[in-house]
Amino acid sequence: MILRTSGLRKHYGAGAGYEAVSEAELTLKQGEFVSIVGRSGSGKSTLLAMIGALTKPSEGQVLLEGEDIWSLPEKALADLRCRHMGFIFQFFSLLASLRAVDNVALPALLGRSTTAQDAYLRAQNLLLRVGLEDRMFAYPGEMSGGEQRRVVIARALINKPRLLLADEPTSDLDEDTENDIIVLLEELRREAAFGMIVVTHNLELAKRADRMFEMKDGVLTAADLPEGAFHPVRPERRFGHTKLTVPANIVRSVDGARAVYRLGENFWAAAGRALVFGGLIFALVLFGNYGLARYQRHQVLMRKERLDALAELATSTLKGEIASVVSLGERHYKQRSISKTPAATSRSM
Template sequence: MLSCRGVGRTYQTDRGPVDAVRRIDLEAPDGRFVAVIGRSGSGKSTLMAMIGGLIRPTIGSILIDGVDIWALDDNAMARFRNRRIGYVFQFASLLPTLRAIDNVALPALLDRRHAAAEAYDRAAQLLADVELGTHLDAYPSEMSAGEQRRAVIARALINDPILLLADEPTSDLDEQTEREIMALFLSVNRERGTTLMLVTHNLALASEAEQVVQIADGAIVP
């Protein structure tokens, strides 16, 4: 269960405070596919980052699986992000000096719950699941944008998260690749039961979601 209670974020700028997100209340049960839509600058990504534990809200609280994530200390928050949240960014977010398999295994290695061999076996399986079984040793520069995005999805799933956040993950991909990536997200959501929150401009994609949240000027449009 994802629960946002009066969540807001205000940025201090030279021209005074700017409210990027204004006291948003949002509930999403486990396993749901939630699409967040809105124009550029509406506050979608900031909301997503606060839910993903990447930026602290200036007001309100966020509960994931009953845990008030912003009440956690630094280490506990890092552990929570690592184990419970998968994040797919809107840019190619693989570390360029690591092979695909290293990139995918990295979150598991950071956690140190599992032996390295176990993490690598799982990373190899995930890469095979996203049809990159032959690219284990490929470096990001040797992969296409779509392949990189699939590798990022595999990385997001390495620790079996309960919440998968995707911030415009297909914005820089062609239509065919976008369809493939979206199919992958939907299969993760439906087959693994992972809660999926997807920020998108694409209304056709959003129409497949069970819950659509429209944001304008930092607030949910009723």
């Protein structure tokens, strides 16, 4: 058993609020395919987000191989999502500025669990496997909806996940492309033996699952379609064979991989250069601030010295007179003062 949920509940808002998921019990074995159907707003995507460590449940547990994922710290959760889970979101969520091979390799590069060379080798393998051998260097804007969906599937499998979570993997696709995606997912699951949970409105896809559940008003229950209600037809692949002969110059050759533009190596090299440049700028700013502070302090001291000199010059005469008065003595000073009075002057006259 690789997955078990227990008493999952998700409540939004205070008080009465909104109960998105009120009861969800689910188990998944290795290599098993489980589908979940239900109307829009029934809580399917919320349940998938809680299982995928994207949305924290209000109550309950999600056990992945016996470990409660929501008891882990955030960094451990991020590592879990990156290395052990694959996600196929309802919308493609491809980076428009990166080519198909870059988008696929990106989770492996961010996870830092392998070298850039190995990440690109595996990305090329997966793109070959999903039938995009001629489109691996195309940008998302140059690809059809079905091709972009194939890139998303390859990206979800780049880190060899134990669990694949898919939210409406065939939405917004025409019928032929939709069938291609269904067959591709089945074949990849059988080959890699990962567990797969798919949320879908597509009854053909849901019917192919080992077990099917229905989500209604936030409650997950087992569901069965009536016998004969649906007759899936295995479609032909429109984009080529699923099992491809891998070109030796691309996959088996190290030189072939090196010829590919490696996003990770360029990114970390650029980041290193930016860090060194930023460090130099920071050091220059610190040195400049230190020099400016010393210069300003020197100017303040020089100004103080000039002011002190001016004050000394201005008071030097006064200090001399005071010194002479002190040297003559108080009595002599009084006699000189009396001799200079008007009365003394008139008598003398």
